[in-house]
């Protein structure tokens with residue numbers, strides 16, 4: 001299997017006033033095409049930070065990040081935005097759906113940036129909502145859905161553009177056991193059946209069990225293998 | 226789904242807040258429209274004054290009369306084309322609250338020096354021939370439903386007694402700002418009756434209206450006219466009609482300036498109100514805008530989303546406000562004593578200004594939230610706790 005993601009000697013620190021807060025420290029990591037990786041580690045260890053760098057919504061202080069051959073760490077703001085739209089699907093702990101849009105419209109959102117016609121968009125949206133099992137909830141608003149259902153809408157939104165890579169930051173962190181299991185099963189299916197590479201941050205050992213690779217982050221360094 | 230739909234849904238998120246903001250903009254635009262209308266009326270009444278007309282009045286105040294004998298003397302001044310005169314008659318027509326100018330004029334010449342009062346030659350002839358006839362403005366005819374041949378009875382106050390005038394002419398205004406609310410009748414008729422009832426008050430006119438050939442010479446001619454009557458018992462002051470009108474309304478000029486200023490202050494205040502609404506909305510949606518950016522929506526899209534919402538609110542409020550300004554100004558005119566303003570209409574420029582103001586409000590109110598949204602990094606947006 002070829003490498004989809006290469007993180008090379010990446011350091012990242014944040015600045016608060018004039019204090020430098022080092023978060024990642026000369027970290028290297030690679031993720032293979034088709035892998036389902038779980039990133040674990042204590043709170044504050046830099047998991048979200050690392051995920052953001054891989055997904056191109058933040059930039060490293062030093063080092064390089066390659067995703068499917070593109071060095072995203074030196075792309076400009078607007079090319080990075082285009083790159084994200086084409087290559088990455090995002091799944092967040094708190095779903096982050098737009099409350100005034102229906103499930104259908106939320107999923108359609110990323111497609112508005114494509115050249116697809118209205119009919120084609122409709123086909124894609126219905127297709128992914130059926131995959132996540134919400135074919136009959138398309139006109140529901142987020143507040144009319146359960147947490148698990150909201151997360152499934154979010155997953156549908158993440159995959160509707162057919163990206164190579166899905167990043168998920170604690171996707172089950174806010175869900176009960178049963179909903180969490182459903183979400184994990186869905187992610188597993190996307191990985192196996194649809195061949196999506198997934199990088200998932202989680203605190204939950206049950207969740208990590210579903211992954212094909214588990215990495216631990218501690219104080220900005222990867223530990224174990 | 227279109228982006229416009231999202232803008233619309235965003236605007237309706239806090240229905241009460243949006244409604245109140247629209248209401249505020251609406252009221253501000255109405256206030257703006259009404260104030261501007263009053264200001265334009267004042268400006269146009271000054272503008273309506275002809276540049277080649279001088280007014281000669283008693284030097285102390287125009288409430289003091291001038292001798293009738295001045296007419297021929299003024300006429301002899303080089304550069305003077307024509308001389309007419311008028312006298313404030315006052316009186317009451319039917320009701321004390323019916324305001325309109327009632328003037329005793331020189332029937333022979335008045336329509337020569339007032340070419341903006343349009344009258345047919347037949348009616349003018351009939352008016353000149355009949356001593357106790359009058360000509361009224363089209364607006365008066367309409368307001369009081371008066372036809373040619375009707376008799377208008379005035380209850381005199383300055384000139385006591387009952388005065389009947391037969392309407393022989395109705396003049397039409399040449400321009401929108403021409404005063405068509407005047408009632409004009411024969412000075413000679415009034416003067417003759419005064420000879421019997423009050424001989425001391427005869428042979429006096431209120432002011433002369435002097436038509437000159439070259440408006441550029443108005444200053445020189447004014448000086449010459451005034452020089453004629455220097456050291457007489459009734460010295461004169463001659464000035465352009467424009468200056469005369471301005472002086473006439475000088476007292477209101479400070480109020481007009483204040484109104485002028487207020488109309489813009491109101492727009493400024495409502496701009497802040499909308500800006501506040503938009504900043505609040507953008508704050509609440511910090512996380513959502515971070516989501517949009519994450520999904521790949523660009524600066525252009527986010528700007529459009531916020532600007533669109535701001536403009537939607539401001540144009541809606543402005544549009545309704547402008548639409549309501551018309552009936553409100555009409556109602557305002559109704560509520561005023563009749564004929565208080567000789568003309569009252571909304572200039573197209575007022576509507577254009579109100580609409581531009583609404584658009585400007587929308588744009589400026591969007592500047593802060595757009596700036597804030599664009600400069601917030603995605604990761605900061607997600608970490609933001611409202």
Ligand SMILES: Nc1ncnc2c1ncn2[C@@H]1O[C@H](COP(=O)(O)OP(=O)(O)OP(=O)(O)O)[C@@H](O)[C@H]1O
Nearest residue numbers: 014015023042043044045046047048049050604605
């Ligand atoms: N934008 C930022 N500005 C300043 N400090 C930040 C920023 N983002 C993260 N940090 C700090 O960096 C460190 C790592 O944060 P990060 O969110 O990556 O941790 P995490 O492993 O995801 O933790 P958690 O499990 O609680 O989500 C923390 O100390 C955090 O306070």
Ligand SMILES: [Mg+2]
Nearest residue numbers: 047048049169
């Ligand atoms: Mg985290």
